Amino acid sequence: MGGGGVGERGDRPAGGGVGEHGALVGHALAERGVEQVGVLAKGRGRRSWLAEGAEAAIVRLTFTATPDDTSTHWSTRSLAAKVGVGKDTVARVWHKLGIKPWKVDTFKVSTD
Numbered sequence: 001m002g003g004g005g006v007g008e009r010g011d012r013p014a015g016g017g018v019g020e021h022g023a024l025v026g027h028a029l030a031e032r033g034v035e036q037v038g039v040l041a042k043g044r045g046r047r048s049w050l051a052e053g054a055e056a057a058i059v060r061l062t063f064t065a066t067p068d069d070t071s072t073h074w075s076t077r078s079l080a081a082k083v084g085v086g087k088d089t090v091a092r093v094w095h096k097l098g099i100k101p102w103k104v105d106t107f108k109v110s111t112d
Contacts, residue, residue, distance in 0.1 A: 057083050058093045073101040
């Protein structure tokens with residue numbers, strides 16, 4: 001190692017190879033065009049491991065059935081046990097679709 005300043009390495013410039021990155025972006029831009037910049041390629045990203053029909057079962061049971069323990073509405077844990085998925089999976093499905101089974105749809109006005 002030489003008299004090295006902060007970030008100096010013998011095998012590459014201190015800039016971290018910014019020119020290489022720019023060349024890669026320029027190559028992708030030339031291949032795909034401006035419209036495709038920032039668009040993820042098909043098949044990229046995490047794949048869903050949720051079984052086919054599990055999301056539909058969660059939604060169906062949320063609105064059409066009540067828990068076996070005489071509760072008034074499903075909790076994430078009780079519905080997860082019924083469907084056979086994790087509690088976080090139920091929570092994600094509810095959040096994604098805006099479902100809030102703990103909220104009451106109607107109310108009564110008291111005359112007191």
